[in-house]
Amino acid sequence: MSLIKLTTSLKIQKDRLALLEKTLYAVSDPRHSEYGKHKTAKEIAEILAVPQEQVDRVTNFWKMAGAAAVEVNPSKHTMSVAISVADAEHALDTRLATFSNPEVRTRIVRATNTYSLPKEIAADVTMVGELHQFPRPRVLKHAASETMASSASWPNTCTASACRNAVTPSVLATRYNIPSTQTTVSGNSMAVAEFQGQYYKQTDLTYFNSNCGTEVGVDTNIGTNRNSAGVEAELDIEYIKAVAPATPLTDIYSSSYSLLNWGHQITGLSSPPLVHSVSYGNDEAQQTSTEYMLSVNTVFMTAGTQGLSILFASGDQGVCGREGCGLFRHTYHPDFPAASPYVTAVGGTDFATAGVIGAEKAWADGGGGFSDTFGIPSYQSSAVAAYLSNPDANLPSSSLFNSSGRAYPDVAALAGVQNPYCVATSGRFAGVGGTSASCPVVAAIFSRLNGVRLGKNGSPLGFLNPFIYQNPSAFNDVTQGVNTGGGRAGGFTATTGWDAATGWGTPDYGKLAALV
Numbered sequence: 001m002s003l004i005k006l007t008t009s010l011k012i013q014k015d016r017l018a019l020l021e022k023t024l025y026a027v028s029d030p031r032h033s034e035y036g037k038h039k040t041a042k043e044i045a046e047i048l049a050v051p052q053e054q055v056d057r058v059t060n061f062w063k064m065a066g067a068a069a070v071e072v073n074p075s076k077h078t079m080s081v082a083i084s085v086a087d088a089e090h091a092l093d094t095r096l097a098t099f100s101n102p103e104v105r106t107r108i109v110r111a112t113n114t115y116s117l118p119k120e121i122a123a124d125v126t127m128v129g130e131l132h133q134f135p136r137p138r139v140l141k142h143a144a145s146e147t148m149a150s151s152a153s154w155p156n157t158c159t160a161s162a163c164r165n166a167v168t169p170s171v172l173a174t175r176y177n178i179p180s181t182q183t184t185v186s187g188n189s190m191a192v193a194e195f196q197g198q199y200y201k202q203t204d205l206t207y208f209n210s211n212c213g214t215e216v217g218v219d220t221n222i223g224t225n226r227n228s229a230g231v232e233a234e235l236d237i238e239y240i241k242a243v244a245p246a247t248p249l250t251d252i253y254s255s256s257y258s259l260l261n262w263g264h265q266i267t268g269l270s271s272p273p274l275v276h277s278v279s280y281g282n283d284e285a286q287q288t289s290t291e292y293m294l295s296v297n298t299v300f301m302t303a304g305t306q307g308l309s310i311l312f313a314s315g316d317q318g319v320c321g322r323e324g325c326g327l328f329r330h331t332y333h334p335d336f337p338a339a340s341p342y343v344t345a346v347g348g349t350d351f352a353t354a355g356v357i358g359a360e361k362a363w364a365d366g367g368g369g370f371s372d373t374f375g376i377p378s379y380q381s382s383a384v385a386a387y388l389s390n391p392d393a394n395l396p397s398s399s400l401f402n403s404s405g406r407a408y409p410d411v412a413a414l415a416g417v418q419n420p421y422c423v424a425t426s427g428r429f430a431g432v433g434g435t436s437a438s439c440p441v442v443a444a445i446f447s448r449l450n451g452v453r454l455g456k457n458g459s460p461l462g463f464l465n466p467f468i469y470q471n472p473s474a475f476n477d478v479t480q481g482v483n484t485g486g487g488r489a490g491g492f493t494a495t496t497g498w499d500a501a502t503g504w505g506t507p508d509y510g511k512l513a514a515l516v
Helices: 014-030 042-050 054-063 085-092 169-176 204-211 231-243 257-266 290-305 377-390 435-455 465-470 509-515
Strands: 003-010 068-074 078-084 096-100 107-111 125-129 188-194 220-221 249-254 277-278 308-314 344-351 359-360 369-375 407-408 411-414 421-425 429-435
Touching: 003 085, 014 042, 014 096, 014 125, 014 411, 042 290, 054 068, 054 078, 078 257, 078 435, 085 096, 085 344, 107 188, 169 231, 169 411, 169 435, 188 231, 188 257, 188 435, 204 231, 204 421, 231 249, 231 277, 231 421, 231 429, 249 429, 277 290, 277 435, 290 308, 290 369, 344 435, 344 509, 359 411, 377 407, 407 509, 411 435, 435 509
Parallel strands: 188 249, 188 277, 220 249, 277 308, 308 344, 344 411
Antiparallel strands: 003 078, 003 125, 068 078, 096 107, 344 359, 369 407, 421 429
């Protein structure tokens, strides 16, 4: 019998969620006396204080409905249910169907109408996901060879001719001041998340290594890898591991794109990877509901309070998002999860001069802007206020964005196709760009920084944003470019200090290492 997996979010009292947020900020703020004192899953369960009888009622409901297995997260904020389609339909009073998308090699099960829970447990549950959301596959930007201009000083350390003038590990090391070696530190770890048929092929990783002098590879798999080439997965793996070669890498795969299921997985592990790079997202307006986004935010807060760093790509459609800015009545569309206050959003840049390793400019297609759902968090309030009052920001019309919303990205890195990343995939090298590239690079740099701290008996960095916003001098400020996304509605201009195109700019590992 084939089973589907449903992640159930349990209802949590508002005062308890507020306490979780307060705890997250306390353990993540370098200026706070509680900094680095991350909490265990048991301690988070005590903070959330979901009554055991509530957990038991929902667990028993699913077991009585015929669930083959019910797994309660140690923090008691979610539970994962394995159940047959017929039993799920009966339990939720709905109809389920299997849907496929020709762009990806996977199928998903979704409800064809609304679902409901019996009144005896309806008040115990926030939502059952993912039953309604149809995620769009991530489409990477591919470069034409004529865009790959470079100067004579460009370091071509990858021997493959297709990598000439492209971004390679040595280019990143030069620009971001990354040492060529890294010491293995006990307890350090990182992970990439992959969905929707994005597998990796070992022969492609070997091909990358043989041409670029690296030793990239996956140390642990969670979920099945079918050993077939997925350019998204191979980009993530090749570059996160090339930047942080001594940090053990976990590949976490799920055929269905479910942030709730992924979050349930990582926060439920006995020893979860410390840094997570995720190159997926949709517009806020494309989410199932505000309740869904709030449930996902609870997962992010739980992860950060445990000491995990969660980084998301900011998107590859500029300010317009996947919906576009509109033909006649323009508006911007912020990304989720990038616009969540509880993750680190990574934007995109190009070199200011094509092929010259130096100053950078905002990538025109890099995601950035202001949330329509979540307010400005305290850690960024002064930075955003300075940006909004800066006459050099050349802000677009106030009707296009919510200036009181959480602003993103927080930081950025190379992502454009002017000099694309050289990625080994399907037995050859291809030029690829996108914030799917910048995100694993920044994640790897922070993973190396965790190693610095752990090597001196310190705690991992955990939720990164308070640290980032307190230390802007450790980033290369980007003051050129606009993230229009190719639309006619303008965009946000990169300027001195924080901006909604590149955040604080791109990382300088040496400066960051001295700070941590």
